[in-house]
Amino acid sequence: MHKAKFRPAPWKGLILSAALLAAGCQASGLSSGIPIDRSAGSAANIDSLNAVIEANPRDAAAYNTRGIAYGQAGRFKEAMSDFDTALQLSPNSYQAYANRALVHRRMGNINAAVNDYSAALRIKPDYDLALVGRGNAYRELGRVDQALADFDAAIRLDSSNARAFHNRGLIHQARSNHQRAVEDFATAIGLDPNAAEPYIARGISYLALNDPKAALSDLSDAVNRDQRSAIAWANRGVALETLGQTSDARRSYNRALGIDASNEIAREGVGRLDRGSPTRS
Secondary structure (H helix, E strand, C coil): CCCECCCCCCHHHCCCCHHHHCCCECCCCCECCCCCCHHHHCHHHHHHHHHHHHHCCCCHHHHHHHHHHHHHCCCHHHHHHHHHHHHHHCCCCHHHHHHHHHHHHHHCCHHHHHHHHHHHHHHCCCCHHHHHHHHHHHHHCCCHHHHHHHHHHHHHHCCCCHHHHHHHHHHHHHCCCHHHHHHHHHHHHHHCCCCCHHHHHHHHHHHHCCCHHHHHHHHHHHHHHCCCCHHHHHHHHHHHHHCCCHHHHHHHHHHHHHHCCCCHHHHHHHHHHHCCCCCEC
16 A cells, blocks of 8 residues: 655745735725726726716826726726826825835836835835835845835734735745744734635645645635635645645646646646656655
């Protein structure tokens, strides 16, 4: 009889997805953890917001609201124009700065995003959502010490901020401090048990800690919450393969590839199984 053998998973192939790395919410409706929603920029929705602006052409909040709709729809040029106008009308609108910062992040203008988040924080130093957003931008720039400082500050301001704990966990994970990462992800899960991302992240850290059973539990919870997460299915395959459950591992890898054919974790996993070299004794 074959007995499942626990061995370190092929950790070098485990890569956090861009969606996971970008997770973080902004106060006024834009969230980098939410996919583009083209319906937000529908003609009917924009027409209604246009009517508000026509009736109140000096209302900064109206431009900010329409900018949010454009941003959610992926219409970044129009969003930027509206946030610019909102800030011309109301230079102390920290919400408009934070929203413009997020559009900068989505456009890849990370340094500009840091500048706008910092402007929001100069106006409202306890704006924890801007701290989380700037922390994410710092992390994208590789400035992890500053990112960690922002997440720590956000948690001091609001110990119920699930996103801050999640993103701080990602910093610990990137530094291979997986036990501390697990603790932060566990807190994030306790605060927001319906979010898939902290389960995915904790599952990845459990794989690094050579605990495939715990990883499988978390990654199964993740796919139950988000069945379209290729990164969750792929890493679930790694956990199953490590436990010697090769048929189930193949199914998980194939689910990942059906969602994202370029997923390297799943492609490498299928390749190992096809070569007949699964992690079994």
